[in-house]
Amino acid sequence: MEFSPFNPVIKLCLQGMSFEEKEMPEEAAQLFLKAWEEASDDHEKFLASHYVSRHQKTVEDKLKWLETSLEFALKINDDTVKSALPSLYLNISQCYQNLGDHENSKKNAELSELFRNHPSDKGPFYHGTKAELQIGDLLTAGGNSNYKSEFKMNHIYFTALTQGAGLAAALAKGDGAERVYIVEPTGNFENDPNVTDKKFPGNPTRSYRSEMPLKIIGEITEWNRPKPEDLQKFREKLENSKGDIIN
Incomplete structure (x- = not known):
């Protein structure tokens, strides 16, 4: 799927981010959940779950949504999402660190560094x-x-x-x-x-x-x-x- 700011699910995410900027987290969280509910393909689910993760009350719930986002990102396996993997793995690593799981934290931090290289995009x-x-x-x-x-x-x-x-x-x-x-x-x-x-x-x-x-x-x-x-x-x-x- 080609990224488009006019995609209905991406529009919901943009509206949610607008509420975040206005310091209205509850309204933002509702829009992100709506984006998740309306997501119909792996790319939309990858993006929506990423934003849902930002408004979780516990580290466990945040980790669950981040790993959901990662699951769909790995399914897509194209240059549209490969560039998101370093930050995604790093956020997952931080969650494990906060939970005291140093082994999984280290593993995800290493994966983050592995993917943080020059763009692999071959064009056109x-x-x-x-x-x-x-x-x-x-x-x-x-x-x-x-x-x-x-x-x-x-x-x-x-x-x-x-x-x-x-x-x-x-x-x-x-x-x-x-x-x-x-x-x-x-x-x-x-x-x-x-x-x-x-x-x-x-x-x-x-x-x-x-x-x-x-x-x-x-x-x-x-x-x-x-x-x-x-x-x-x-x-x-x-x-x-x-x-x-x-x-």
């Missing part, structure tokens, strides 16, 4: 923009941020999800047509720290960044474009965001 990768480019062109760092125009970006950003690249194209500055290019990293890349383990566990948007250029190797013309009302909500969130961009 995409970059959304309103710039007109040609195959063979190189995208380089140093441009202005689409989200905070006063920022010069030290990295070039890309994603393995066409919908994510399409959203980036829609939000990009300029009056040109929205374009999604197929790109090839020319050097090492890393998880985008602005999204990884922030609102969602791991890097479900499969968003990456590199200091090295991206080579344009193709272009796609078909992707799921956001609805105008959803796009407006994204723009409003960006305008009201008080968080700093990690550059």
Whole structure:
């Protein structure tokens, strides 16, 4: 399943997080439970149980929900969830530590470290923009941020999800047509720290960044474009965001 903020279960999780930010934990917990009850596939169950775990009253219950989340994450076994495994194992390790089970705590801490490596994602990768480019062109760092125009970006950003690249194209500055290019990293890349383990566990948007250029190797013309009302909500969130961009 491709991660989408417009998925009904993910929307419930986003609403729950909004209540968390407003310091309304009971309301948040109810929405997360509703997300769990409405989850219909392994990916939705993985995410919903992760959030349900955050509102448990006992360490035992928190551990139960975290291990449920891990169970579904391991069933999925793709790059959408692999990036969540380090933090998931680490949280499980902490639960065992709090319960005095040092053997299981150590085992899960070691698994966390094992999975904390360079992204294993093999792509294909995409970059959304309103710039007109040609195959063979190189995208380089140093441009202005689409989200905070006063920022010069030290990295070039890309994603393995066409919908994510399409959203980036829609939000990009300029009056040109929205374009999604197929790109090839020319050097090492890393998880985008602005999204990884922030609102969602791991890097479900499969968003990456590199200091090295991206080579344009193709272009796609078909992707799921956001609805105008959803796009407006994204723009409003960006305008009201008080968080700093990690550059």
